[in-house]
Amino acid sequence: MVYYGPAPNVWSPTTLINNLTVVDSVPPEMLHLVDPHWYQFPPLNPLWHGIIGFVTFILGVISVVGNGVVIYIFSTEKSLRTPSNLFVVNLAVSDFTMMLTNSFPMVYNCWYETWVLGPLMCDLYAYSGSIVGCCSIWTMTMIALDRYNVIVKGLSGKPLTNSGAVLRIIFCWMVGIVWGALPMLGWSRYVPEGNMTACGTDYLSDDWVQKSYILCYSAFVYYTPLFTIIYSYYYIVQAVSAHEKSMREQAKRMNVQSLRSGDDGKSAEMKLAKIALVTISLWFMAWTPYTIINYTGIFKTATISPLATIWGSLFAKANAVYNPIVYGISHPKYRAALNKRFPALACADPPASADDKSVVSDTTAVNEDMKTSSA
Template sequence: IIATVGNGMVIYIFTCTKNLRTPSNLLVVNLAFSDFCLMFFMCPPMVWNCLHETWMFGPFACELYAMIGSLFGVTSIWTMVFIALDRYNVIVKGLSAKPMTTKLALFQIFCIYLHGLFWTLAPMLGWSRYVPEANMTACGTDYFTQTWHSRTYIMVYAFFAYFVPLLVIFYAYYFIVKAVASHEKSMRDQAKKMNVSSLRSGDQNSTSAEFKLAKVALMTISLWFMAWTPYLVINFSGIFQLLTID
């Protein structure tokens, strides 16, 4: 409920506030929309199934449930990738950076959903499949069937939907944090030379805001990966026969 309301408020605020309708914030709105859909469509069925201790909605609904989870899960993580790259472009490259445009932001969002649809539809076309998970309260990719299709799908899916984004985000934020630290150090050194406590002024508020946004985004991404890593571990434990069903 908190996630649904929170992301709904983000979408409302960013779309209704004129000053926030920037190309970069289109990615933020898309992230909020993706997370909103993930919570809105996934949580109610899971709660109902938990109350009945089994999947209650039939095979087709199971596949649809897993598809929605896969689509918006991939969409969220790759939106975070492009947000990180946008912050890298603004903070690290600075004035030499190519500015984000509405057309570019929309193209990136289109590519994100196209990428998500590929991984979402693959199990429906024979590369692995969607099945009820071990606890029978949710559905996802088949990580217990020891076939070439199931194993390769999960391994390749994990590579493009987890490891590659993780490396790109770490790369971007490593240089963002490095640039922030260098900037702060130079500001302190210059302030000491001028015998003042700080060089910050109203003209630098926008730059300071960029740094704060980067720090907030880094924390958000860290929490997101902490939430999804256990699911990756479960999938890998299944395909490598580290888990059994009693």
Template sequence: MQMDGFGDSLNSGPQSAAQYANGSVLDRVTPDMAHLVNPYWSRFPPMDTMWNQILGIFTFIIMVISCVGNGLVVYIFGGTKSLRTPANLLVINLAFSDFSMMLTQSPIMIINFYYETWILGPFMCDFYALCGSMFGCISIWSMCMIAFDRYNVIVKGVSGTPMTIKLATMKILGIWTFATLWTVTPMLGWSRYVPEGNLTACSIDYMTRDWNPRSYLITYSLFVYYTPLFLICFSYWYIIAAVSAHEKAMREQAKKMNVKSLRSSEDTEKSAEAKLAKVALTTISLWFAAWTPYLVICYFGLFKIDGLTPFATIWGATLAKSSAVVNPIVYGISHPKYRIVLKEKCPCCVSEEKAPPAAAASAENGDTNTEAESKA
């Protein structure tokens, strides 16, 4: 970790004419945004136009995939009787959050990539950063509640509290309230939203050395990253342990009885629940893979680690937004009943395959033969 000179550069402009012969990223800053830009970014020349174009194209592609994919998830889960269960309200909430993330972030990013700086003024900077932070928070806590639901069904079983419409609705309202409070706070004086990197995006202020923004970032990451990560890991640790113990017991019993399998309808249900847990775990893992690099970028600024560049920052921010693409892809590949209904309502979205008759009938008629299927 190199700290020499980093702190000084936060409060100083260009250090040599040769180094900045081609100007800096601050050259394009509009007058109404100048007071929000940290002088640290003046160290760097403007990012190559080609990269702005590549980022713009990449952002457009993930916007289309995410909006279409998450829109289909909301439409199918919300409009199909067999999928419209209390537990799946959390899935709908996750998809709606991801849809909103891309709808509020991508068009603004594309406009600013075209102009190669933030041109929409301070208010839109606040709006953009608030929406990005809020929908990211809603997504991760929705995933946390999904993990708890899997834990409740698989680990606790009949002794667990059953998920109801009322309970799911209360959880969703709690998530939205929690996220709104955290993301409105910077507009009320605890930290602030500012342009970052090559100044085509806005985020929480992680470059200022004052205790006010630093305390916010530390507290925010604790409650919106580390806490849900811990709770999710806790849930899946016990889920994996329970499924493994059950499978081991079944194999040993079958061996003693000299039969190939002892699977009953209850065991099939348990297996279905385990598959759903794998779907949720995959989604969550990909979310953390997308957002962790951006958290590292924020900590670079927080702890004065030299080496933070506009190029790395804007790619980190863009990849973090791409987490909104994950949900529909994972469910489209791994969720059997979702694929069945999707094929029925949008045949061009699913490759040709023969659906199991029982599953097709369940999806068509709203039949919920087992708790596992109802939670699918």
């Protein structure tokens, strides 16, 4: 290719010469899936394909290893086989599957700088991503609801059983299977993303019947889980805060610093508040870019470039990397088991009381403390 004028910036799309577009390298059998919107953009600079492929590969390896370790330890450590931890295992399974089915095909296509796996694999790629993405989102919602039930409702809440946890997990997978299958059945469709190395839902169609899928999808798979998680953690922090306040007042009346040995009366409250903030923030950062891109395409509020479309995919994939950290490594018993079986992967030596409860379990002591304080 011959360039005219100043040398192109390596961080910008390749200069448009001889009317070349990002669609020109797409195989003929894929052209019917490409929206006319993308014909106005020049090819991406090959450097971007290299960077995106490399980052996606690294995320894939870290996620597969991290979630694989979480699945192994939670499944084999007897002390971790609780109904609540089934959600953690399921989250690791869905994230593991997401990166296994979505990251490495994307790396392969980045090598060729376009989608070369054909229309069927485009459908399967997007379908699998939708299934495990929905499952991960709703599993995180179930984790929040379980913590709400234990901490806020306390003794009045119905204890979670293995069968109850399994039924909720089946619900999470069914949500993904149903919503993922609808585009393949005619309500919307799966098409190549703007950079042509990944596939996703068609958000550029002018047909409002097709657009309605994304609106309904986002309502059930984005807004409902998001507000549920925020609602749950708001009342969790509020309940723990109120209880810690009553404990401090009780300790003051008894002329002691704290009713818990080695505790200043604020640790559980602060730890839970931090976990709530981190959980909501990471969830929001992971899935909001996709929602913004889809809504921008539906309502034509801005021009979407091929490079912009990739950020939603990368942020969602990154979610599968840090989920094991937030939900696994933050668990003291998991850290102890990790240090025992895979010392090289342990972030730090386990505390002396490695068999202590997690923050969530610690805060469930609210019920027992209330019994003591009221006695």
